[in-house]
Amino acid sequence: MAAEGQGGSDASAYIQHHLTNLSIGDGFWTLHLDTLLFSIVLGVLFISLFRYAALRAVAGVPGRLQNFVEVMLEFVEHQVRGSFSGRNRLMAPLALTIFVWVFLMNLMDLVPVDLLPWLASQGGVNYLKVVPTTDLNATFAMSLSVFAMVIYYNFRSKGLLGVARECFLHPFNTIFLAPFNLLLKVVEELARPLSLALRLFGNLYAGELIFMLIALLSLGRVLGDFAQLGPIALFVSQLLLGIVWSLFHILVITLQAFIFMILSIIYLSTAQESH
């Protein structure tokens, strides 16, 4: 950024402020209350909406809500069935949970960036990060859960021997290269949850950051020369940029939720394939 002097420190303070979680505890025992609060609220919203639809589900002509929920279900079911050879009654519900929950958490990114933190500050809460998926803890929680399930299903479908063979005799089918094979396997396996979590986090974090920068523009402190255009020009440019980025971001948040779901399905399905 071209920000310098007073304006620059203000801007970085603003961004810094927005990137700080509302938390209690120290070190490892820190709990990000805002991440937890929003993800739980959104999760409860998801399950209560879908549960409500499920309770009122009829085989006859579906209502609007049921229609929407059924479309989601069939979409997920289709994806799962497409890449899943075996039968597992956890897979499709898990995929649905991932998709809808991640989507809702991402959706918080479209809430005006300063609105909720400002409301919270009126209530005496100084820090609030409203998008749970911009917290690595949230994305890793999901990707590591999927990773744990991958390990579990690997052992269940291939057995201890099968997993050992895959670890030590693949890709080089010789016992002399077993340590190297193991190293490759570990890297390969670890790359999955890492990339899964970091991809989602990175996309949303960057998106959030850009919303902040757009917001900063109207504060007139980032681009010094630009600020001299006057408040109306700043307001209009803020509005336009905000709209454009929001529209683009609708794609991003949906796509990221979809990617997270589809990769989880793929990882879990390969884990359950017995050779």
Added chain:
Amino acid sequence: MALNVTLFAQAVVFAFLAWFTMRYIWPPLMSALGDREQRISAGLADADEGRRILKDARELQIGMMEENRRKAEEIVAQAQRRSTHIEEEARRKAEEVSKYIVAEGRAEVRRERAAARRELGSQLATLALAAAGRILGHEVNAKRHAGMLSELTREFPGGAGDIADGTS
């Protein structure tokens, strides 16, 4: 920004959401979808069946109409034959009756003519006797000349002797 215990809390939330979805959301919705699928396919099958039945019924109807038309034609033809027959019969009977009546009439005429001749013959005989009596100057005794009178009467044309001859 570092990872901390939030991660585990989030994982618990995630596990709960997935479990809840699997337990309480997925099955009822899927069964509703399955039921609807079944109902739709049953409805489609019923529609196919109905269409098939309709087609059969149409064919049956066409067949029956054809049959009925044929029967009606047959009946009409039969009726026509019968009416012709009745007409002929009636004409034949009428002719018979008319012939009979004509014959009867002719016989009657002949009988009457014969009777009239007989009457005329006898009257003529009486008249002849009376005339003869007058000419001869005395009465001809009918009893005495009975043989001659009956002979005369028999000789009279159209008398009892040739009644059978109807042409004269």
